[in-house]
Amino acid sequence: MAFADDVVLLATTLQGLQRRITSFAEYLEERGLRVNPAKSLTVALQPSGRDKKIKLVEDAVFTVNGDAITPAKTSTEWRCLGVFYANFGKKRPSMVKTLEDLLTKISTAPLRPQQRLVVLRYYLVPRLYHSLALSPLTSKFLKKLDCMVRAAVRRLERLEDSMVPACRQALRMSLVDARLHTARRLTFCQQNDLGTTKRRKAYWTKTLHDSVDGRHLRPTKNIPGAMRWSIEGTSLLSGKEYVNVMKLRFNALPCLSRTKRGRDVVKQCRAGCREDEVLGHVLQRCKRTNHARLRRHDVMVHYLARRLKEKYWNVREVPVFFTSLGRQIPDLVLKREGQAVIFDVQVVGQRVDLEDAHAAKRAKYINQDLHAQIADHPVIVMTATVSYRGCWAKSSVKDLQSLGIGKHDLSILTLRYLQGGLRAFRDHQMMTSVYPDEVATTETLNPPRSP
Structure with missing residues (x-):
């Protein structure tokens, strides 16, 4: 980065920055202006892959019209628009x-x-x-x-x-005292003191988790970074998709049980299922959405396989093993430097605890016959256990992080399977197929109106 007065030039390489400085100086000279090297400063930042840090290149020399520009040192500070900066970024001013x-x-x-x-x-x-x-x-x-x-x-x-x-002294005046008392009362809501930002966040979080639609979002705290896209936005979603994905998170999609709640009418699934049409049934059990559920699962598996290959894991997708317990098909089998991992993905409903689902899936693949076919050394079993509303099991988060999957990847995974759930709901609403073996009688689905 090089700047003169209020002009900032950026480039990805040292050579590119020098070309930009030269081009900018020529542009100014054509208009009767000149760059003052004495009042300019260059900051050369270079990533260090070994240390996983950004280091400052102090010996990088840039020139303008043959005159050297002062390079930034580790102790150099400068100010722009009243804000103090150093080579590591914005700095609190003294x-x-x-x-x-x-x-x-x-x-x-x-x-x-x-x-x-x-x-x-x-x-x-x-x-x-x-x-x-x-x-x-x-x-x-x-x-x-x-x-x-x-x-x-x-x-x-x-x-x-x-x-x-x-x-x-003014605090003792009756008018000021009355206004302060009113202001203090406004910071209380249902006997909860909301005078600080931390207390307000805790209050609204508790209010959401105590509600019917929000109590199943409590595991979100297991990986808060996975939902940063809901605050910062993302280019992976259109505006309409973003709104609908947030509705899925809050259990606000228009299922019959939601649109007709409070009324004494039939709320069974329109596909002919013998269950009420709630969001969990539509996304997890309904026959209309079986293909969409498989696609949602496969998208997660393929994304993890691609990212793990980039982390230098030897990945086998959906291998088939015949064991003493029958045929077993884990989603991924990973090998690297004497390590062997069985990895399986599952999206579960809200009736089961995420940690219990994680433990049950692990127990399924703890089979010595299966492990012997994979490697001659101990095999680790891991899972990616998530709920269809975007919550992760804490143990699954630790497993993925141990494999090299970071918070950015977890955020994209969360977004992808929420999109898959939204696609399944859309398919359910647009389909008209009804399964004859589960269709209720016409009188049950459409009871006659009372006169």
């Missing part, structure tokens, strides 16, 4: 030191006390607003700055330390 210097200048300047107060109130304090607004701050840090300003006012006005500040 606000305390800046404020101390400004207060010292005011107290030593040949000014009258009232002039000092005017400068402090209308020029010095507002000067800090921009940096404060664009910097990471805490209430403790702001309180420290506030105490420094108040102490300076005491010195300027020659006030004693025991003098009560005017703002504290």
